[in-house]
Amino acid sequence: MENMSELYSDIILEHNQCQENKHTLPTCTLEERGHNPSCGDDITLQADIEDGMIKDAAYTGHGCAISQASADIMIDLIKGKSVEEALRLVDLFLEMIKREVTDDDALEDLEDAIALKNISNMPARVKCAVLAWHTLKDAIEKGRNK
Amino acid sequence: MLNVRKDFPILTKVHNGHPLVYLDNAATTQKPYQVIHAIVDLLEHHNGNPHRGAHILSVEASVAYDEAREAVCRFINAAHTEEVIFVRNATEGMNLITRSYAETHLKKGDKIVIPISEHHANLVTWQRVCRVTGAELVYMYLDETGHFTEDDFAKIDGKTKIVSFAGISNVLGMKVPAKKLIEKAHAVGAVAIYDGAQSVPHMKVDVQDLDCDFMVFSGHKMMGSAGTGVIYGKRDLLNDMEPFLLGGDMIEYVQEQTTTFNVLPFKFEAGTENVEGAVALHAAIDYLNTLGWDAIEAHEHELVVRALAGMKNVPHLHIIGSTDPDEKTGVIAFTLDGVHPHDVATILDSYGIAIRSGHHCAQPFGAHIHAEASNRISFYIYNTVDEVDYFIEKLKLVRKQMGYAD
Numbered sequence: 001m002e003n004m005s006e007l008y009s010d011i012i013l014e015h016n017q018c019q020e021n022k023h024t025l026p027t028c029t030l031e032e033r034g035h036n037p038s039c040g041d042d043i044t045l046q047a048d049i050e051d052g053m054i055k056d057a058a059y060t061g062h063g064c065a066i067s068q069a070s071a072d073i074m075i076d077l078i079k080g081k082s083v084e085e086a087l088r089l090v091d092l093f094l095e096m097i098k099r100e101v102t103d104d105d106a107l108e109d110l111e112d113a114i115a116l117k118n119i120s121n122m123p124a125r126v127k128c129a130v131l132a133w134h135t136l137k138d139a140i141e142k143g144r145n146k
Numbered sequence: 147m148l149n150v151r152k153d154f155p156i157l158t159k160v161h162n163g164h165p166l167v168y169l170d171n172a173a174t175t176q177k178p179y180q181v182i183h184a185i186v187d188l189l190e191h192h193n194g195n196p197h198r199g200a201h202i203l204s205v206e207a208s209v210a211y212d213e214a215r216e217a218v219c220r221f222i223n224a225a226h227t228e229e230v231i232f233v234r235n236a237t238e239g240m241n242l243i244t245r246s247y248a249e250t251h252l253k254k255g256d257k258i259v260i261p262i263s264e265h266h267a268n269l270v271t272w273q274r275v276c277r278v279t280g281a282e283l284v285y286m287y288l289d290e291t292g293h294f295t296e297d298d299f300a301k302i303d304g305k306t307k308i309v310s311f312a313g314i315s316n317v318l319g320m321k322v323p324a325k326k327l328i329e330k331a332h333a334v335g336a337v338a339i340y341d342g343a344q345s346v347p348h349m350k351v352d353v354q355d356l357d358c359d360f361m362v363f364s365g366h367k368m369m370g371s372a373g374t375g376v377i378y379g380k381r382d383l384l385n386d387m388e389p390f391l392l393g394g395d396m397i398e399y400v401q402e403q404t405t406t407f408n409v410l411p412f413k414f415e416a417g418t419e420n421v422e423g424a425v426a427l428h429a430a431i432d433y434l435n436t437l438g439w440d441a442i443e444a445h446e447h448e449l450v451v452r453a454l455a456g457m458k459n460v461p462h463l464h465i466i467g468s469t470d471p472d473e474k475t476g477v478i479a480f481t482l483d484g485v486h487p488h489d490v491a492t493i494l495d496s497y498g499i500a501i502r503s504g505h506h507c508a509q510p511f512g513a514h515i516h517a518e519a520s521n522r523i524s525f526y527i528y529n530t531v532d533e534v535d536y537f538i539e540k541l542k543l544v545r546k547q548m549g550y551a552d
Contacts, residue, residue, distance in 0.1 A: 004493050013549045039519070040504055062486075062518060066489070
């Protein structure tokens with residue numbers, strides 16, 4: 001990516017600075033730690049799920065602007081949605097990063113997360129962008145297998 | 147200043163419209179034509195399986211391999227060529243020492259003493275030794291600017307069997323008091339291990355003068371190719387150790403149920419040797435010898451002085467360890483308030499500047515100093531003052547790129 005303002009766009013910088021979703025939940029039914037061992041991004045994701053609906057979600061941890069913004073965007077997106085819908089959105093996000101879905105209309109449901117579309121041009125940063133999403137998917141799948 | 151850039155083809159690379167400024171030399175170094183041509187010459191004219199055949203190519207490969215060992219022996223001033231063992235890298239060297247020496251010589255109640263700033267190769271390996279033997283891993287925590295304290299030295303006590311440390315930390319970039327550590331170790335009957343990964347490429351390391359019992363380093367951090375490193379060990383210790391890997395040329399006699407092993411150094415070199423790696427290391431040593439340590443150290447010192455002076459004027463920047471250029475070698479780790487190191491590295495990369503970001507394979511130290519991740523620049527003989535100035539100029543733009551006023 002030639003232009004850094006494309007990567008560190010206003011949307012990404014705002015979500016990186018935003019602290020609204022960065023805290024622990026008083027009660028949660030799901031908790032999962034996600035970690036990129038090679039670079040040190042490390043987040044813990046929590047969600048409070050009732051009757052298949054994500055009532056609340058939050059994260060704590062540390063990492064680069066891309067990993068933190070991506071976690072914040074994802075939490076904004078999944079809060080108040082059903083677990084099934086959240087999983088659909090996670091898969092859609094991962095497909096966008098892998099360039100399996102490129103059409104903007106098809107990606108519309110991802111809202112602000114579309115700002116991370118071009119990260120696929122930066123192999124060194126892809127794992128930062130997908131950390132929170134993989135963590136959520138793992139958490140939900142583990143919860144189901146319990 | 148040295149003038150060697152013409153020897154390094156990769157330094158003409160242009161990235162994102164900017165000339166490459168390579169400041170990640172503590173991770174790996176670039177290769178001069180002299181090294182590249184040595185590898186090509188071996189593969190075009192002398193490639194055979196060494197020490198195994200009667201034909202001309204096996205003989206020529208054997209000669210090239212043996213000459214490389216002799217060059218390493220002179221380079222580190224080992225007393226005997228068989229004290230030089232080729233391995234893949236310093237990390238494999240530490241694995242060999244911990245498995246073949248420490249796991250069979252240590253027991254419950256023994257102590258292993260290392261600085262907190264160590265690379266995982268000199269840390270995770272000891273955790274396993276402790277798990278297997280019941281020995282205890284004890285850390286020297288250093289002071290706030292990376293110096294050893296009297297408390298640290300006092301940890302080397304009568305129960306200590308191993309003292310293991312990097313000659314230069316890959317995060318702090320400071321030379322450790324190696325001779326003092328080795329003397330303290332020997333005074334209590336412990337074995338002293340010197341990790342030379344960051345020092346051997348940059349300064350004269352004389353194993354007899356140090357009197358270390360083992361030393362390891364990697365060829366690729368001193369212009370050699372990846373996949374060839376070295377262990378030096380005192381002959382009596384090496385003879386008293388079990389082989390690390392089995393098979394190939396490391397045998398003496400093999401019967402159906404038992405095997406006796408070859409003599410040093412072959413006992414520790416199982417399988418077909420990496421001859422091109424040894425030849426590359428030999429060429430790199432020749433290259434360093436031609437330049438001379440005085441010129442190399444003076445060159446790197448000038449870059450460090452320039453970098454530290456410039457970095458002092460970058461707002462919100464914090465250097466890890468000492469900021470005294472007389473204490474620092476060409477490895478400078480730092481943090482920038484409010485910007486994660488990966489973002490710093492990505493933004494600098496867009497200007498063609500390659501730096502390291504992350505935990506530098508020293509996670510316990512990052513946790514100890516509350517800097518889980520940091521940035522690191524590191525120099526080698528081909529870096530220039532102009533590159534340092536360009537790096538400082540672009541570093542000042544990083545926080546602005548991330549939405550800060552200064």
